[in-house]
Amino acid sequence: MLVEDSQTTRALMTKKYAHCPLKKRPVLVREERPATPPTTPPHPAHLATRLYYDYHCDTENDEPQNLSTKPEDLSKTGNYPSKASSPVSTTAVKVEPREWPQQQLEYLAACRARLEPAPELARPTPQYAYLPPIYAPYPLEELYPAAPSLSPPAHPQLYAHHYSPASPPSSVSPPPCPEDLRSPGSVSSDSGISVSAPRRPRYQCPDCAKSYSTYSGLSKHQQYHCAAAEGSLARKSFSCKYCAKVYTSLGALKMHIRTHTLPCKCHLCGKAFSRPWLLQGHIRTHTGEKPFSCHHCRRAFADRSNLRAHLQTHSDVKKYSCSGCGKTFSRMSLLSKHLEGGCGVPGASPYEYRPEAMPTSHQPHPPSAPVHAY
DNA sequence: CTGGGGACGGGGCCC
């Protein structure tokens, strides 16, 4: 990770984007020049059969084919599919299945077929395991329709015996310090707000004292994230050969490098992604599939995050509120704008965060007060 | 300008 706390990260988000040319669309692409611009889509006849493979990343492809050909090449120009002309095929434009030529329709059919439990298409791990079209009642299940939890709870104790650190993670030993109460992944604000962690056995990193609910979590942390770990690769620093970013762990670097190599490529428009699930989401923009629907208004979304944001619009009390005037906002950006525009109550703390306004199974930790310049 | 939707990325957890 780039050693920054969440606050810093949040506060410097703008700069951050400026740093990594691949982070977001606004950023300019470095001039590494794409090896080959997206060409014509594959012959439709192959679409169906290739479907399976298209969902897999070319993870082994070490060659940064289209190195700097980040998606933004399409999107930032405003030409991305939903816009007029894509450098690629015009069929990839605006997701409007009805207007698609026969070939595309066939592709769509193939896509939908894949979504069906058709045996021959069934895959070991269904990509859309939780894709029921309709979602259960608000609020909790709203985002998790049929199967809120596809998998049984983990049983850390099962792994416990595998773990033999100097200081055994006595499965229920309380974390040494409050710091550890924070969930491992918690990007938590060093604001002193402590988030109560589930009372489950924790695997604690002997080097940095972070704890994890599972052994694999700890394991990953030690190998990929913990700069303090003895055998950790993280002791070194790993710099990206494509950009200036430096990481303390190989794993993090590997992850980052994918944003350069973009091994997951859309066969319809040539757009490439760093991770398979990103590609999946993108492909939905072609197929028009919108597996996430709002229980309140039946509006459907292709992206769960967008549904989540949408849900906010149904809530009277929104997630982000200005403590100055009490007005609430569905998005941080909106609140930020509000504050920037001057709420009128200067002395008030930036904002309050009300996770309860957000019906999710996972209670987000309160974000640290965005201390950025107001 | 405001609010909402679309598309997308990073990091983390679980299997």
Next chain:
DNA sequence: GGGGCCCCGTCCCCA
């Protein structure tokens, strides 16, 4: 150990 998935969040665009 890697893949899949989720959460949180951003940015852009548009009504």
